[in-house]
Amino acid sequence: MPTTNSAASKWLFPLLLPFIIIILAAIIPRFLRPYTIISINNIFMYMALTVSWAIFSGPTGYISLASAAFFGIGIYVTAVLGDGLSFLTVIAFGGFASFLLALLTGLSSLRLRGMYFTIFTFGLSELIRHSVLWWEVNITRTVGRLVVSADNITVYYAMLTIVLLTLAMAYFVNNSKYGLALLAIGESEEAADHIGINVNGLKIVAFAISAFFMGAAGATMATRWTYIDPSIAFNSLFSFMPVLMAIFGGVRRIYGQIIGATVLTLLADMLITTFPYYYNLLYGIILVAVILFLPEGLTGIREKMTKWRKRALVE
Amino acid sequence: MRILEGKDVQKYFGGLAAAAGVDFHINQGEIVGLIGPNGAGKTTLFNLISGSIAPTSGIIMFKGKNILGLKPHQICKRGLARTFQLVKLFGSMTVSQNILLACLFGRSGGIHKSEAQRESSNLLEFVGLSGMDNVIAKEMTIAKQKRLEVARALATKPELLLLDELMAGLNPTEVAQATELILKIRKKGITIFMIEHVMKAIMGVSDRVIALHYGKKISEGTPKEITADRTVKEIYLGI
Incomplete structure:
Protein backbone atom coordinates (compact mmCIF):
# COMPACT_ATOMS: atom_id res chain seq x y z
CA MET A 1 0.00 0.00 0.00
CA PRO A 2 1.75 3.13 -1.20
CA THR A 3 -0.24 5.54 0.97
CA THR A 4 0.68 3.98 4.32
CA ASN A 5 4.20 3.65 3.06
CA SER A 6 4.58 7.34 2.38
CA ALA A 7 2.82 8.23 5.62
CA ALA A 8 5.25 6.01 7.49
CA SER A 9 8.28 7.57 5.86
CA LYS A 10 6.87 11.04 6.41
CA TRP A 11 5.99 10.81 10.08
CA LEU A 12 7.04 7.60 11.73
CA PHE A 13 10.54 7.44 10.36
CA PRO A 14 11.88 10.86 11.33
CA LEU A 15 10.23 10.67 14.76
CA LEU A 16 11.04 7.08 15.58
CA LEU A 17 14.56 6.86 14.23
CA PRO A 18 16.13 9.47 16.52
CA PHE A 19 14.25 7.93 19.45
CA ILE A 20 15.66 4.48 18.71
CA ILE A 21 19.13 5.88 18.23
CA ILE A 22 18.99 7.74 21.54
CA ILE A 23 17.89 4.59 23.41
CA LEU A 24 20.57 2.52 21.70
CA ALA A 25 23.18 5.17 22.47
CA ALA A 26 22.11 5.16 26.11
CA ILE A 27 22.51 1.39 26.65
CA ILE A 28 25.30 0.56 24.26
CA PRO A 29 28.41 1.45 26.36
CA ARG A 30 27.85 -1.62 28.58
CA PHE A 31 28.58 -3.86 25.64
CA LEU A 32 31.55 -2.09 24.12
CA ARG A 33 35.27 -2.32 24.61
CA PRO A 34 37.01 0.77 26.08
CA TYR A 35 38.73 1.51 22.77
CA THR A 36 35.40 1.68 20.95
CA ILE A 37 33.98 3.99 23.58
CA ILE A 38 36.97 6.32 23.26
CA SER A 39 36.53 6.42 19.52
CA ILE A 40 32.79 7.13 19.88
CA ASN A 41 33.65 9.94 22.30
CA ASN A 42 35.86 11.36 19.58
CA ILE A 43 33.01 11.23 17.11
CA PHE A 44 30.74 12.96 19.63
CA MET A 45 33.30 15.68 20.14
CA TYR A 46 33.52 16.45 16.44
CA MET A 47 29.75 16.21 16.05
CA ALA A 48 29.26 18.81 18.76
CA LEU A 49 31.92 21.06 17.22
CA THR A 50 30.64 20.68 13.66
CA VAL A 51 26.94 21.09 14.38
CA SER A 52 27.49 24.06 16.70
CA TRP A 53 29.86 25.65 14.18
CA ALA A 54 27.18 25.31 11.50
CA ILE A 55 24.48 26.95 13.65
CA PHE A 56 26.12 30.30 12.93
CA SER A 57 28.44 29.76 9.98
CA GLY A 58 26.14 27.49 7.93
CA PRO A 59 23.35 29.92 7.10
CA THR A 60 25.33 33.18 7.24
CA GLY A 61 28.37 31.99 5.30
CA TYR A 62 30.66 33.64 7.88
CA ILE A 63 33.46 31.07 8.02
CA SER A 64 34.64 31.15 11.62
CA LEU A 65 38.02 29.71 12.60
CA ALA A 66 37.53 30.54 16.27
CA SER A 67 36.29 27.07 17.25
CA ALA A 68 39.69 26.24 18.78
CA ALA A 69 39.47 29.34 20.98
CA PHE A 70 36.04 28.41 22.35
CA PHE A 71 36.87 24.72 22.67
CA GLY A 72 40.18 25.54 24.37
CA ILE A 73 38.57 27.95 26.82
CA GLY A 74 36.29 25.09 27.87
CA ILE A 75 39.30 22.82 28.35
CA TYR A 76 41.09 25.39 30.49
CA VAL A 77 38.01 26.02 32.61
CA THR A 78 38.06 22.34 33.55
CA ALA A 79 41.80 22.39 34.10
CA VAL A 80 41.59 25.36 36.47
CA LEU A 81 38.27 24.72 38.23
CA GLY A 82 37.94 20.95 37.83
CA ASP A 83 39.47 20.25 41.21
CA GLY A 84 36.85 21.85 43.40
CA LEU A 85 33.63 21.86 41.45
CA SER A 86 31.33 19.09 40.23
CA PHE A 87 31.64 17.81 36.67
CA LEU A 88 28.32 19.33 35.65
CA THR A 89 29.11 22.78 37.07
CA VAL A 90 32.45 22.81 35.29
CA ILE A 91 30.83 21.94 31.97
CA ALA A 92 28.29 24.74 32.39
CA PHE A 93 31.09 27.16 33.34
CA GLY A 94 33.08 26.13 30.26
CA GLY A 95 30.07 26.81 28.05
CA PHE A 96 29.35 30.20 29.59
CA ALA A 97 32.98 31.32 29.48
CA SER A 98 33.04 30.66 25.72
CA PHE A 99 29.61 32.26 25.34
CA LEU A 100 30.89 35.46 26.97
CA LEU A 101 34.09 35.49 24.95
CA ALA A 102 32.03 35.10 21.75
CA LEU A 103 29.75 37.97 22.77
CA LEU A 104 32.72 40.24 23.38
CA THR A 105 34.59 39.32 20.21
CA GLY A 106 31.36 39.30 18.23
CA LEU A 107 30.71 42.91 19.18
CA SER A 108 34.04 43.94 17.73
CA SER A 109 34.45 41.55 14.83
CA LEU A 110 31.11 40.86 13.18
CA ARG A 111 31.28 44.09 11.25
CA LEU A 112 34.01 42.36 9.29
CA ARG A 113 32.87 40.27 6.37
CA GLY A 114 34.08 37.39 4.26
CA MET A 115 37.80 36.74 4.30
CA TYR A 116 38.48 39.45 6.90
CA PHE A 117 36.18 37.80 9.42
CA THR A 118 37.81 34.41 8.82
CA ILE A 119 41.32 35.81 9.34
CA PHE A 120 40.19 37.69 12.44
CA THR A 121 38.75 34.56 14.05
CA PHE A 122 41.90 32.61 13.21
CA GLY A 123 43.95 35.38 14.78
CA LEU A 124 41.71 35.33 17.83
CA SER A 125 42.42 31.64 18.44
CA GLU A 126 46.15 32.25 18.15
CA LEU A 127 45.99 35.33 20.37
CA ILE A 128 44.22 33.44 23.13
CA ARG A 129 46.60 30.51 22.86
CA HIS A 130 49.61 32.80 23.22
CA SER A 131 47.99 34.81 26.02
CA VAL A 132 47.40 31.66 28.02
CA LEU A 133 50.95 30.54 27.32
CA TRP A 134 52.28 33.93 28.44
CA TRP A 135 50.20 33.71 31.59
CA GLU A 136 51.55 30.26 32.36
CA VAL A 137 55.16 31.22 31.69
CA ASN A 138 55.13 34.54 33.54
CA ILE A 139 52.48 34.24 36.21
CA THR A 140 51.96 30.62 37.24
CA ARG A 141 55.46 29.62 36.09
CA THR A 142 54.40 26.15 34.96
CA VAL A 143 53.43 25.41 31.39
CA GLY A 144 50.68 22.85 31.10
CA ARG A 145 48.61 21.31 33.84
CA LEU A 146 47.12 18.05 34.97
CA VAL A 147 43.40 17.59 34.67
CA VAL A 148 41.27 15.61 37.09
CA SER A 149 40.23 12.79 34.82
CA ALA A 150 36.84 11.18 34.47
CA ASP A 151 36.27 7.62 33.26
CA ASN A 152 35.31 6.95 29.66
CA ILE A 153 31.73 6.01 30.43
CA THR A 154 31.10 9.29 32.27
CA VAL A 155 32.64 11.23 29.40
CA TYR A 156 30.53 9.18 27.00
CA TYR A 157 27.26 10.16 28.67
CA ALA A 158 28.29 13.78 29.12
CA MET A 159 29.26 14.06 25.46
CA LEU A 160 26.09 12.28 24.37
CA THR A 161 24.06 14.85 26.30
CA ILE A 162 25.98 17.75 24.82
CA VAL A 163 25.58 16.37 21.29
CA LEU A 164 21.84 15.93 21.80
CA LEU A 165 21.47 19.45 23.22
CA THR A 166 23.51 20.87 20.32
CA LEU A 167 21.33 19.01 17.84
CA ALA A 168 18.16 20.22 19.55
CA MET A 169 19.42 23.80 19.47
CA ALA A 170 20.45 23.53 15.80
CA TYR A 171 17.07 22.05 14.91
CA PHE A 172 15.25 24.77 16.84
CA VAL A 173 17.26 27.57 15.23
CA ASN A 174 16.94 26.15 11.71
CA ASN A 175 13.18 25.87 12.00
CA SER A 176 12.54 29.19 13.69
CA LYS A 177 12.16 32.58 12.09
CA TYR A 178 15.65 33.39 13.34
CA GLY A 179 17.10 30.59 11.25
CA LEU A 180 15.43 32.05 8.18
CA ALA A 181 16.76 35.48 9.15
CA LEU A 182 20.31 34.08 9.44
CA LEU A 183 19.93 32.71 5.91
CA ALA A 184 18.73 36.14 4.79
CA ILE A 185 21.85 37.69 6.33
CA GLY A 186 23.90 35.25 4.28
CA GLU A 187 22.14 36.43 1.13
CA SER A 188 22.11 40.19 1.62
CA GLU A 189 22.86 41.94 4.89
CA GLU A 190 21.70 45.30 3.63
CA ALA A 191 18.32 43.96 2.54
CA ALA A 192 17.93 42.03 5.80
CA ASP A 193 18.63 45.19 7.78
CA HIS A 194 16.07 47.14 5.74
CA ILE A 195 13.23 44.73 6.40
CA GLY A 196 13.66 45.02 10.15
CA ILE A 197 16.16 42.29 11.01
CA ASN A 198 18.63 43.38 13.70
CA VAL A 199 21.55 42.02 11.70
CA ASN A 200 24.39 42.67 14.12
CA GLY A 201 22.41 41.59 17.17
CA LEU A 202 21.32 38.33 15.58
CA LYS A 203 24.80 37.52 14.30
CA ILE A 204 26.37 38.08 17.72
CA VAL A 205 23.78 35.99 19.56
CA ALA A 206 24.04 33.11 17.06
CA PHE A 207 27.83 33.25 17.25
CA ALA A 208 27.71 33.13 21.06
CA ILE A 209 25.20 30.26 21.15
CA SER A 210 27.42 28.22 18.87
CA ALA A 211 30.41 29.04 21.11
CA PHE A 212 28.53 27.86 24.20
CA PHE A 213 28.35 24.28 22.92
CA MET A 214 31.99 24.32 21.85
CA GLY A 215 33.01 25.44 25.33
CA ALA A 216 30.87 22.78 26.97
CA ALA A 217 32.38 20.12 24.69
CA GLY A 218 35.88 21.33 25.57
CA ALA A 219 35.18 21.27 29.29
CA THR A 220 33.99 17.68 29.00
CA MET A 221 36.73 16.37 26.74
CA ALA A 222 39.43 17.93 28.95
CA THR A 223 38.90 15.18 31.51
CA ARG A 224 39.96 12.64 28.92
CA TRP A 225 43.43 14.00 28.26
CA THR A 226 44.76 14.12 31.85
CA TYR A 227 47.53 16.54 30.77
CA ILE A 228 46.92 19.71 28.74
CA ASP A 229 48.89 22.77 27.67
CA PRO A 230 48.01 25.68 25.36
CA SER A 231 49.18 23.93 22.20
CA ILE A 232 46.95 20.94 22.95
CA ALA A 233 43.91 22.91 24.11
CA PHE A 234 43.99 25.57 21.40
CA ASN A 235 45.21 23.30 18.59
CA SER A 236 44.15 24.94 15.32
CA LEU A 237 42.95 21.54 14.13
CA PHE A 238 39.86 22.15 16.29
CA SER A 239 39.17 25.21 14.14
CA PHE A 240 39.70 23.57 10.78
CA MET A 241 38.09 20.19 11.34
CA PRO A 242 34.52 21.45 11.95
CA VAL A 243 34.66 23.49 8.73
CA LEU A 244 35.99 20.53 6.81
CA MET A 245 33.49 18.09 8.29
CA ALA A 246 30.53 20.37 7.67
CA ILE A 247 31.52 20.92 4.05
CA PHE A 248 32.35 17.23 3.60
CA GLY A 249 28.93 16.16 4.83
CA GLY A 250 26.85 19.08 3.60
CA VAL A 251 26.68 22.43 5.41
CA ARG A 252 23.02 23.12 4.84
CA ARG A 253 21.58 20.03 6.52
CA ILE A 254 22.05 18.86 10.09
CA TYR A 255 22.22 15.21 9.06
CA GLY A 256 24.94 16.18 6.58
CA GLN A 257 26.99 17.68 9.41
CA ILE A 258 26.46 14.55 11.50
CA ILE A 259 27.52 12.29 8.65
CA GLY A 260 30.52 14.48 7.88
CA ALA A 261 31.77 14.43 11.47
CA THR A 262 31.25 10.66 11.80
CA VAL A 263 32.74 9.62 8.48
CA LEU A 264 35.81 11.84 8.73
CA THR A 265 36.57 10.82 12.32
CA LEU A 266 36.23 7.13 11.48
CA LEU A 267 38.22 7.58 8.30
CA ALA A 268 41.07 9.25 10.18
CA ASP A 269 41.00 6.46 12.79
CA MET A 270 41.05 3.76 10.15
CA LEU A 271 43.73 5.33 7.97
CA ILE A 272 46.07 6.06 10.85
CA THR A 273 45.93 2.46 12.09
CA THR A 274 46.12 0.70 8.70
CA PHE A 275 48.39 3.08 6.77
CA PRO A 276 50.45 4.93 9.37
CA TYR A 277 52.89 6.22 6.71
CA TYR A 278 50.41 7.28 4.02
CA TYR A 279 47.71 8.46 6.40
CA ASN A 280 47.81 12.17 5.56
CA LEU A 281 48.27 11.54 1.86
CA LEU A 282 45.20 9.29 1.61
CA TYR A 283 43.15 11.57 3.83
CA GLY A 284 43.98 14.50 1.58
CA ILE A 285 43.11 12.63 -1.61
CA ILE A 286 39.72 11.60 -0.27
CA LEU A 287 38.92 15.15 0.87
CA VAL A 288 39.88 16.68 -2.46
CA ALA A 289 37.89 14.06 -4.38
CA VAL A 290 34.73 14.66 -2.34
CA ILE A 291 34.94 18.45 -2.63
CA LEU A 292 35.60 18.20 -6.38
CA PHE A 293 32.83 15.79 -7.24
CA LEU A 294 30.33 16.63 -4.53
CA PRO A 295 30.45 20.37 -3.92
CA GLU A 296 27.31 20.01 -1.81
CA GLY A 297 28.97 17.39 0.34
CA LEU A 298 27.83 13.83 0.91
CA THR A 299 24.22 14.99 1.19
CA GLY A 300 24.57 16.08 -2.44
CA ILE A 301 24.67 12.39 -3.44
CA ARG A 302 20.96 12.02 -2.87
CA GLU A 303 20.08 14.97 -5.04
CA LYS A 304 22.44 13.75 -7.75
CA MET A 305 20.87 10.27 -7.63
CA THR A 306 17.35 11.62 -8.10
CA LYS A 307 18.59 13.69 -11.03
CA TRP A 308 20.14 10.62 -12.66
CA ARG A 309 17.01 8.61 -12.05
CA LYS A 310 14.87 11.30 -13.66
CA ARG A 311 17.19 11.42 -16.65
CA ALA A 312 17.09 7.66 -16.98
CA LEU A 313 13.30 7.74 -16.88
CA VAL A 314 13.14 10.36 -19.62
CA GLU A 315 15.43 8.34 -21.85
CA MET B 1 0.93 66.93 7.54
CA ARG B 2 4.61 66.43 6.83
CA ILE B 3 5.46 62.75 7.15
CA LEU B 4 9.11 63.25 6.25
CA GLU B 5 11.23 66.34 6.53
CA GLY B 6 14.94 66.93 5.99
CA LYS B 7 16.74 70.06 7.11
CA ASP B 8 20.15 71.03 5.80
CA VAL B 9 21.13 67.39 5.19
CA GLN B 10 24.81 67.12 4.36
CA LYS B 11 26.92 64.16 3.36
CA TYR B 12 30.49 64.42 2.19
CA PHE B 13 32.51 61.53 0.80
CA GLY B 14 35.94 63.04 1.36
CA GLY B 15 35.73 66.33 -0.53
CA LEU B 16 32.81 65.24 -2.68
CA ALA B 17 29.42 66.61 -1.68
CA ALA B 18 26.77 63.93 -2.23
CA ALA B 19 24.30 66.03 -0.28
CA ALA B 20 25.25 69.67 0.20
CA GLY B 21 22.60 70.97 2.56
CA VAL B 22 19.39 69.58 1.10
CA ASP B 23 16.02 70.74 2.51
CA PHE B 24 13.00 68.68 1.56
CA HIS B 25 9.67 67.51 2.85
CA ILE B 26 7.06 64.92 1.90
CA ASN B 27 3.40 65.36 2.84
CA GLN B 28 1.30 62.44 3.93
CA GLY B 29 -0.44 60.73 1.02
CA GLU B 30 1.71 62.38 -1.64
CA ILE B 31 3.71 60.86 -4.44
CA VAL B 32 6.94 62.81 -4.74
CA GLY B 33 9.44 62.23 -7.50
CA LEU B 34 13.19 62.74 -7.16
CA ILE B 35 15.06 63.43 -10.39
CA GLY B 36 18.53 64.52 -11.41
CA PRO B 37 21.48 63.47 -13.56
CA ASN B 38 23.70 60.52 -12.65
CA GLY B 39 25.76 61.26 -9.56
CA ALA B 40 23.40 63.98 -8.38
CA GLY B 41 23.09 62.32 -4.97
CA LYS B 42 19.61 60.83 -5.29
CA THR B 43 20.44 57.37 -4.00
CA THR B 44 22.66 58.90 -1.33
CA LEU B 45 19.68 60.88 -0.09
CA PHE B 46 17.64 57.65 0.08
CA ASN B 47 20.49 55.93 1.94
CA LEU B 48 20.56 58.77 4.45
CA ILE B 49 16.79 58.55 4.99
CA SER B 50 16.72 54.76 5.37
CA GLY B 51 19.71 54.77 7.70
CA SER B 52 22.21 52.84 5.57
CA ILE B 53 24.71 55.68 5.85
CA ALA B 54 25.15 58.39 8.46
CA PRO B 55 25.00 62.04 7.35
CA THR B 56 27.79 64.50 8.03
CA SER B 57 25.23 66.86 9.51
CA GLY B 58 21.55 67.78 9.34
CA ILE B 59 18.21 66.59 10.65
CA ILE B 60 15.78 64.05 9.20
CA MET B 61 12.35 63.90 10.85
CA PHE B 62 9.94 61.03 10.21
CA LYS B 63 6.45 61.44 11.66
CA GLY B 64 7.75 64.32 13.76
CA LYS B 65 10.66 62.43 15.30
CA ASN B 66 14.33 62.65 14.44
CA ILE B 67 15.44 59.35 12.91
CA LEU B 68 19.03 60.36 12.41
CA GLY B 69 21.46 57.86 13.91
CA LEU B 70 18.93 55.03 13.94
CA LYS B 71 19.78 51.75 12.24
CA PRO B 72 17.85 50.67 9.12
CA HIS B 73 16.03 47.92 11.03
CA GLN B 74 14.81 50.45 13.60
CA ILE B 75 13.69 52.91 10.94
CA CYS B 76 11.89 50.09 9.12
CA LYS B 77 9.94 49.21 12.26
CA ARG B 78 8.81 52.83 12.53
CA GLY B 79 7.10 52.51 9.16
CA LEU B 80 9.61 53.47 6.48
CA ALA B 81 10.48 50.88 3.83
CA ARG B 82 12.50 51.02 0.63
CA THR B 83 13.57 49.18 -2.48
CA PHE B 84 17.02 49.28 -4.07
CA GLN B 85 18.33 50.56 -7.38
CA LEU B 86 19.92 47.16 -8.01
CA VAL B 87 17.44 44.62 -6.72
CA LYS B 88 18.53 43.14 -3.37
CA LEU B 89 16.46 40.03 -2.84
CA PHE B 90 17.25 36.92 -0.85
CA PRO B 158 5.17 51.03 5.82
CA GLU B 159 3.57 54.46 5.92
CA LEU B 160 6.26 55.82 3.62
CA LEU B 161 7.79 53.84 0.77
CA LEU B 162 11.01 54.83 -0.97
CA LEU B 163 11.28 53.43 -4.50
CA ASP B 164 14.73 53.65 -6.08
CA GLU B 165 14.37 53.42 -9.87
CA LEU B 166 11.56 50.91 -9.96
CA MET B 167 11.24 51.32 -13.73
CA ALA B 168 14.89 51.09 -14.77
CA GLY B 169 15.44 48.21 -17.18
CA LEU B 170 11.75 47.59 -17.79
CA ASN B 171 10.09 47.53 -21.23
CA PRO B 172 7.19 49.90 -22.02
CA THR B 173 4.50 47.38 -21.05
CA GLU B 174 6.24 46.70 -17.77
CA VAL B 175 6.64 50.44 -17.14
CA ALA B 176 2.89 50.86 -17.57
CA GLN B 177 2.26 48.00 -15.13
CA ALA B 178 4.68 49.51 -12.61
CA THR B 179 2.94 52.89 -12.86
CA GLU B 180 -0.35 51.18 -12.19
CA LEU B 181 1.18 49.45 -9.18
CA ILE B 182 2.42 52.76 -7.75
CA LEU B 183 -1.06 54.26 -7.99
CA LYS B 184 -2.52 51.17 -6.33
CA ILE B 185 -0.06 51.51 -3.45
CA ARG B 186 -1.04 55.14 -2.97
CA LYS B 187 -4.68 54.09 -2.82
CA LYS B 188 -3.75 51.99 0.21
CA GLY B 189 -2.80 55.21 1.95
CA ILE B 190 0.95 54.81 1.62
CA THR B 191 3.05 57.86 0.87
CA ILE B 192 5.61 57.39 -1.91
CA PHE B 193 8.98 59.03 -2.53
CA MET B 194 10.50 57.75 -5.77
CA ILE B 195 13.68 58.15 -7.77
CA GLU B 196 13.06 57.76 -11.48
CA HIS B 197 14.66 58.44 -14.83
CA VAL B 198 11.64 57.49 -16.93
CA MET B 199 10.26 61.02 -17.33
CA LYS B 200 6.90 60.06 -18.74
CA ALA B 201 6.23 57.84 -15.78
CA ILE B 202 7.40 60.18 -13.06
CA MET B 203 5.68 63.24 -14.50
CA GLY B 204 2.50 61.21 -14.88
CA VAL B 205 2.14 60.00 -11.31
CA SER B 206 3.94 62.57 -9.13
CA ASP B 207 2.15 65.32 -7.24
CA ARG B 208 5.43 67.09 -6.77
CA VAL B 209 8.96 66.65 -8.14
CA ILE B 210 12.30 67.55 -6.56
CA ALA B 211 15.35 67.97 -8.81
CA LEU B 212 18.86 67.42 -7.47
CA HIS B 213 22.21 68.34 -9.00
CA TYR B 214 25.64 67.91 -7.38
CA GLY B 215 24.00 67.29 -4.02
CA LYS B 216 21.91 70.46 -4.17
CA LYS B 217 18.22 70.96 -4.71
CA ILE B 218 17.95 73.00 -7.89
CA SER B 219 14.21 73.00 -8.29
CA GLU B 220 10.96 71.80 -6.77
CA GLY B 221 7.36 71.95 -7.88
CA THR B 222 4.55 70.26 -9.76
CA PRO B 223 5.55 68.23 -12.80
CA LYS B 224 4.38 71.10 -14.99
CA GLU B 225 6.51 73.64 -13.18
CA ILE B 226 9.54 71.33 -13.28
CA THR B 227 9.35 70.72 -17.01
CA ALA B 228 9.09 74.47 -17.51
CA ASP B 229 12.02 75.25 -15.19
CA ARG B 230 14.98 76.56 -17.13
CA THR B 231 17.73 75.18 -14.86
CA VAL B 232 16.23 71.69 -14.92
CA LYS B 233 15.92 71.90 -18.69
CA GLU B 234 19.54 72.87 -19.11
CA ILE B 235 21.07 70.50 -16.61
CA TYR B 236 18.91 67.42 -16.83
CA LEU B 237 16.37 67.31 -19.58
CA GLY B 238 18.78 68.66 -22.17
CA ILE B 239 16.27 70.67 -24.16
Missing part, protein backbone atom coordinates in the same frame (compact mmCIF):
# COMPACT_ATOMS: atom_id res chain seq x y z
CA GLY B 91 18.00 35.23 -4.16
CA SER B 92 18.17 31.55 -3.24
CA MET B 93 15.03 31.73 -1.14
CA THR B 94 11.52 31.31 -2.41
CA VAL B 95 9.27 34.24 -3.19
CA SER B 96 7.09 33.56 -0.16
CA GLN B 97 10.08 33.26 2.19
CA ASN B 98 11.25 36.70 1.06
CA ILE B 99 7.93 38.22 2.02
CA LEU B 100 7.44 36.12 5.14
CA LEU B 101 10.69 37.46 6.62
CA ALA B 102 9.56 41.04 6.10
CA CYS B 103 6.18 40.26 7.73
CA LEU B 104 7.85 38.59 10.72
CA PHE B 105 10.61 41.12 11.36
CA GLY B 106 9.57 44.41 9.79
CA ARG B 107 6.69 45.40 12.01
CA SER B 108 6.67 46.98 15.41
CA GLY B 109 4.08 44.55 16.80
CA GLY B 110 4.39 40.77 16.68
CA ILE B 111 2.60 38.68 14.09
CA HIS B 112 1.69 35.03 14.07
CA LYS B 113 3.30 32.85 11.43
CA SER B 114 -0.02 31.67 9.97
CA GLU B 115 -1.23 35.25 9.70
CA ALA B 116 2.04 36.22 8.04
CA GLN B 117 1.58 33.41 5.55
CA ARG B 118 -1.90 34.59 4.64
CA GLU B 119 -0.74 38.17 4.26
CA SER B 120 2.16 37.14 2.09
CA SER B 121 -0.13 35.48 -0.44
CA ASN B 122 -2.39 38.57 -0.38
CA LEU B 123 0.60 40.76 -1.11
CA LEU B 124 1.71 38.52 -3.97
CA GLU B 125 -1.69 38.91 -5.51
CA PHE B 126 -1.54 42.68 -4.97
CA VAL B 127 1.71 43.05 -6.92
CA GLY B 128 0.64 40.54 -9.57
CA LEU B 129 2.76 37.55 -8.60
CA SER B 130 0.05 35.25 -7.32
CA GLY B 131 0.81 31.57 -7.56
CA MET B 132 4.58 32.15 -7.60
CA ASP B 133 5.02 31.45 -3.89
CA ASN B 134 7.49 28.62 -4.32
CA VAL B 135 9.56 30.04 -7.16
CA ILE B 136 13.21 30.76 -6.31
CA ALA B 137 13.54 34.55 -6.28
CA LYS B 138 16.62 34.87 -8.48
CA GLU B 139 15.10 32.70 -11.19
CA MET B 140 12.44 35.29 -12.03
CA THR B 141 12.67 38.02 -14.67
CA ILE B 142 13.98 41.39 -13.51
CA ALA B 143 10.51 42.95 -13.76
CA LYS B 144 9.10 40.29 -11.46
CA GLN B 145 12.04 40.59 -9.08
CA LYS B 146 11.30 44.30 -8.79
CA ARG B 147 7.68 43.55 -8.01
CA LEU B 148 8.75 41.09 -5.37
CA GLU B 149 10.99 43.71 -3.81
CA VAL B 150 8.05 46.09 -3.65
CA ALA B 151 5.90 43.36 -2.08
CA ARG B 152 8.63 42.66 0.47
CA ALA B 153 8.82 46.35 1.38
CA LEU B 154 5.02 46.50 1.68
CA ALA B 155 5.08 43.45 3.96
CA THR B 156 6.71 45.59 6.66
CA LYS B 157 3.52 47.71 6.72
